[in-house]
Amino acid sequence: xxxxxxxxxxxxxxxxxxxxxxxxxxxxxxxxxxxxxxxxxxxxxxxxxxxxxxxxxxxxxxxxxxxxxxxxxxxxxxxxxxxxxxxxxxxxxxxxxxxxxxxxxxxxxxxxxxxxxxxxxxxxxxxxxxxxxxxxxxxxxxxxxxxxxxxxxxxxxxxxxxxxxxxxxxxxxxxxxxxxxxxxxxxxxxxxxxxxxxxxxxxxxxxxxxxxxxxxxxxxxxxxxxxxxxxxxxxxxxxxxxxxxxxxxxxxxxxxxxxxxxxxxxxxxxxxxxxxxxxxxxxx
Numbered sequence: 001x002x003x004x005x006x007x008x009x010x011x012x013x014x015x016x017x018x019x020x021x022x023x024x025x026x027x028x029x030x031x032x033x034x035x036x037x038x039x040x041x042x043x044x045x046x047x048x049x050x051x052x053x054x055x056x057x058x059x060x061x062x063x064x065x066x067x068x069x070x071x072x073x074x075x076x077x078x079x080x081x082x083x084x085x086x087x088x089x090x091x092x093x094x095x096x097x098x099x100x101x102x103x104x105x106x107x108x109x110x111x112x113x114x115x116x117x118x119x120x121x122x123x124x125x126x127x128x129x130x131x132x133x134x135x136x137x138x139x140x141x142x143x144x145x146x147x148x149x150x151x152x153x154x155x156x157x158x159x160x161x162x163x164x165x166x167x168x169x170x171x172x173x174x175x176x177x178x179x180x181x182x183x184x185x186x187x188x189x190x191x192x193x194x195x196x197x198x199x200x201x202x203x204x205x206x207x208x209x210x211x212x213x214x215x216x217x218x219x220x221x222x223x224x225x226x227x228x229x230x231x232x233x234x235x236x237x238x239x240x241x242x243x244x245x246x247x248x249x250x251x252x253x254x255x256x257x258x259x260x261x262x263x264x265x266x267x268x269x270x271x272x273x274x275x276x277x278x279x280x281x282x283x284x
Contacts, residue, residue, distance in 0.1 A: 007088040008058040014075045015041050015056075023076065043143060044074035046150075063089050066194075069101045073129065076108070097191030100248070101129045107245045107252070116271070118238075118255040124185040125195050126152040126178060126251070137270050138228060138255065139163055151198065153178050157206035165227045177221035179212040188249070226255065233270050236263040 016035035020026065025040055038056070042049040047070065054060035063071075068089055072082040082102060086093040094100040101123045111119055111132065118138045120131040128142065128150040136142050140163060148154045155162065156178070166174055182199065189195055203210040226240045238255040245252060257263035 004058040004061050007063075007085075008056050010085065010088060011071070011075075012056050014077065014081070018075055023074070041071075041074055045070040046143075046146065047071075063091075065091050065094065069094075073101065073103055078105070097189055099123050099125055099185070099189050099192045099195055101127070102248070103130060103250065104245065104248055107248065107250065111252070114254075117267070120253045122152060122251040122253065124189065124249045124251070125182065125192075125198060128152065129250075134271060135255075137273070138230065148198075148201075153182055153209075154198065154202065157202055157209045163229050165229065167227070170224060170226075173224060174221065175208065175212060176217050179209065180218040181221050183213070183216075183218060221251075228255075230266075230270065232273055233266045236266040238263060238267070 015038070018036045018041075019034060020036060020040060023036070023040075023044060025036075025044075031037075036044075038052045039049050041047075042052045045052075045067075047067065051060060051067075055063065065086075068086055068091060071077075072085055077085060079102075083093050094102075103121060107121070111121070111130070115132060115134065118132070118135040120135045121129055123129055128145075131139075131142055142150075148158075149160060154160075156175070186195055186199060199213070203213060221242055223239070223241045226238050227235065228238055229235050236257070238257050241254050241256070243252040243254070244250070255267075257267050
């Protein structure tokens with residue numbers, strides 16, 4: 001059996017065993033199988049349904065490392081299964097010197113339990129790879145973002161629409177921190193071509209980014225406040241904390257409000273008026 005057929009068989013098996021409830025999708029309606037539909041896997045991985053079909057039929061050859069990373073996360077593969085996925089596709093799982101978007105099981109379990117606050121996970125280049133329903137409710141239809149649109153630094157410096165604004169002081173802190181953090185990432189991952197390309201393109205499209213990059217600023221984006229403008233809930237201020245998952249270099253971003261405050265009430269209202277299902281995407 002060819003490698004593409006082996007890969008197709010493995011993907012079908014992993015999809016069939018993955019319960020929609022486990023990945024945060026609604027389980028209503030008539031289902032012919034307990035696992036994910038192809039449309040649901042496509043949504044979770046940020047891929048087209050047609051591409052999923054071609055992969056599962058063995059007609060798509062040589063999927064990229066970015067696609068494999070997205071599939072591994074969407075299907076919640078173990079470390080061993082993830083390695084097997086890459087081998088079947090003729091790729092090597094990211095090693096030293098390259099960014100990884102792999103979410104350890106312990107981090108995923110923690111996030112699954114913390115559903116009362118907007119939470120997301122970014123890789124070391126600040127590309128969104130996971131977000132919960134509250135995060136989507138706060139920021140809008142994140143699943144509609146693709147490619148570089150899912151990179152926080154790219155969105156900010158290219159002026160893409162955002163419901164979050166900063167005061168002048170907050171913007172200075174934020175820009176210095178994320179540029180410095182990105183600089184540190186290039187030192188930790190010298191072999192990552194995607195990271196080098198991101199920095200190169202940011203320097204070309206943003207005068208502000210290029211200026212900060214050339215100053216050699218170094219910093220870490222870890223905590224601050226954010227002003228959120230929501231079309232239904234209104235304008236409110238939230239605390240934003242960024243935690244780094246030990247051993248994975250992932251950023252866990254959490255928005256919270258002071259207990260008993262008007263902002264906390266707006267956050268609770270946001271949870272009531274509706275959210276979208278947990279969605280995952282590949283690197284930007």
